[in-house]
Amino acid sequence: xxxxxxxxxxxxxxxxxxxxxxxxxxxxxxxxxxxxxxxxxxxxxxxxxxxxxxxxxxxxxxxxxxxxxxxxxxxxxxxxxxxxxxxxxxxxxxxxxxxxxxxxxxxxxxxxxxxxxxxxxxxxxxxxxxxxxxxxxxxxxxxxxxxxxxxxxxxxxxxxxxxxxxxxxxxxxxxxxxxxxxxxxxxxxxxxxxxxxxxxxxxxxxxxxxxxxxxxxxxxxxxxxxxxxxxxxxxxxxxxxxxxxxxxxxxxxxxxxxxxxxxxxxxxxxxxxxxxxxxxxxxxxxxxxxxxxxxxxxxxxxxxxxxxxxxxxxxxxx
Numbered sequence: 001x002x003x004x005x006x007x008x009x010x011x012x013x014x015x016x017x018x019x020x021x022x023x024x025x026x027x028x029x030x031x032x033x034x035x036x037x038x039x040x041x042x043x044x045x046x047x048x049x050x051x052x053x054x055x056x057x058x059x060x061x062x063x064x065x066x067x068x069x070x071x072x073x074x075x076x077x078x079x080x081x082x083x084x085x086x087x088x089x090x091x092x093x094x095x096x097x098x099x100x101x102x103x104x105x106x107x108x109x110x111x112x113x114x115x116x117x118x119x120x121x122x123x124x125x126x127x128x129x130x131x132x133x134x135x136x137x138x139x140x141x142x143x144x145x146x147x148x149x150x151x152x153x154x155x156x157x158x159x160x161x162x163x164x165x166x167x168x169x170x171x172x173x174x175x176x177x178x179x180x181x182x183x184x185x186x187x188x189x190x191x192x193x194x195x196x197x198x199x200x201x202x203x204x205x206x207x208x209x210x211x212x213x214x215x216x217x218x219x220x221x222x223x224x225x226x227x228x229x230x231x232x233x234x235x236x237x238x239x240x241x242x243x244x245x246x247x248x249x250x251x252x253x254x255x256x257x258x259x260x261x262x263x264x265x266x267x268x269x270x271x272x273x274x275x276x277x278x279x280x281x282x283x284x285x286x287x288x289x290x291x292x293x294x295x296x297x298x299x300x301x302x303x304x305x306x307x308x309x310x311x312x313x314x315x316x317x318x
Contacts, residue, residue, distance in 0.1 A: 003104045004084050005030045006163065008077030010070045011091035012037040015046045017206075022050060022057070024094035024204070027101065031083050032059045035073040038066060071173030071180030074156070078166060087160040092206055096120070099202040103160055106196055110142070113162040114192035116152055119203040129201050132158040134250055135290040140199045148195045150246040150287050154182030157203050165191045179227035182251055187234040221270065224256045246287040254298055271302055 007030055011018055018034075025032060036044055044063065051059050062076060074088060085107065089095060096102075099117075106115050119130045133151045143151075152159070165171075169191045174183040189195070228248055235244050257270045288296070301309060 002029060003107050005100060005103070005160070006077075006081035006083040006086045007032050007089050007095075008035070008074055008081065008086060009033065009089050009091055010035045010037060010073035010077065011039065011043060012067070012070070013039045013041045013043060014091035015039070015042045017092040018043060018046055019050060021089065021091050021094055022054075022059075024097065025057070025089075025100070026097055030058065030100060031081065032057060033077045033080050034059065034061050035077050036061065036063045037068060037070070037073045038064050069175075069177070069180075071184070072175060074184075075172045078163075078172070081163055084163060085160050086163045086166065088156045089203075090157060090205075093157065094204040094206070096200075096202045096204060098200075102198070102200060102202055106198060107160075110194070110196050112142075112192075112194045112196045113165055114148070114189065114195045115160045116143075116148065116195065116197045117158055117160075117202040118199050119158055119205045120201040121205050121207070123207040130205065131199070133197065134295070137290045138197065140197055143195050143197050145190065145192055145195060146240070146243050148192070148197075149186060149189050149240065149243045150250075151290070152185065152189060154179075154185045154251050156181040156185065157205065159185065159188075161188055161192065165193075174227065174230050176223055176227060178223050183227050183230045183234075186231045186247060186251075190235060190238065190240065221256045221259060224252050224259070228252045242286055249299070250291070250295055253302070254295055257298065271305070 007025060009018075009021065009032065011034060014021075022032070034047060036047065047061055051057075051061065060080065062080060064073060064076070077088075078086065085103075087103075103115055103117070106112070116132050118132050121128045121130045132153055134153065135151045138147065138151055166188055169187075171184060171188045171191065174180045176183070228251075231247060232244055253270065288299075291299075300306070
């Protein structure tokens with residue numbers, strides 16, 4: 001049987017990017033579910049014109065009655081999806097033209113619950129390959145659920161999931177202004193029994209200065225802590241203590257430290273929170289040996305109370 005996919009796209013004011021996004025999905029055997037989150041521009045008109053122009057593309061458009069954000073919009077997409085596997089695509093990004101065929105080939109060969117794949121990062125005239133894993137020591141091929149849980153980055157894209165495992169375990173995007181994708185990705189991965197990692201850049205991520213990712217007003221340390229608490233709650237009692245420890249360090253400590261530096265504030269708050277978690281989780285743990293260098297450096301700076309040096313290096317001040 002042909003392996004089928006539901007591609008979920010949450011969009012808001014995407015009139016300038018949504019056409020190129022949809023054009024990148026060349027395989028007509030997929031189900032495309034678009035959640036228009038009350039766009040105030042011409043996104044709805046552009047989408048309807050596109051659907052008339054390409055009637056053979058299996059596109060379903062859902063218009064939210066009020067603006068609820070990307071995460072909750074994706075939850076609607078999951079509910080509407082009907083195919084065996086689901087993946088997420090941001091409205092200002094694209095898929096590699098070989099994405100679906102490559103995933104279909106991998107899933108047919110290994111019958112996996114999940115496939116993790118790399119991306120191509122486009123920023124103006126620059127193109128860089130981005131690994132979906134934090135560790136460069138992980139080889140292509142089958143990886144354990146615990147390894148995937150620790151080393152896979154928490155962004156929405158770069159992963160395809162077996163839909164039944166998402167719905168049966170009631171995995172949803174959290175109602176957060178940021179980090180809702182981190183909560184979903186980590187909990188979703190925790191339920192995937194067989195996982196393949198391929199180093200092909202099947203996703204094309206475009207840097208958008210207007211995106212939520214680059215909105216400094218939404219950079220909130222406490223939001224990251226709330227996300228971690230939701231992950232901890234979802235993993236509780238499931239023998240993931242060591243993995244949760246590493247998730248905290250790489251996704252929360254490192255990310256929130258960088259967030260604080262971007263905002264120009266002291267990173268002492270991050271350090272104090274780190275110390276409080278050290279008492280509970282005994283950081284670093286058994287996964288530390290595979291951390292990439294920047295995480296090891298940060299760990300040493302925190303361990304020996306040199307966090308002010310990091311701030312000096314980045315900001316040029318003490």
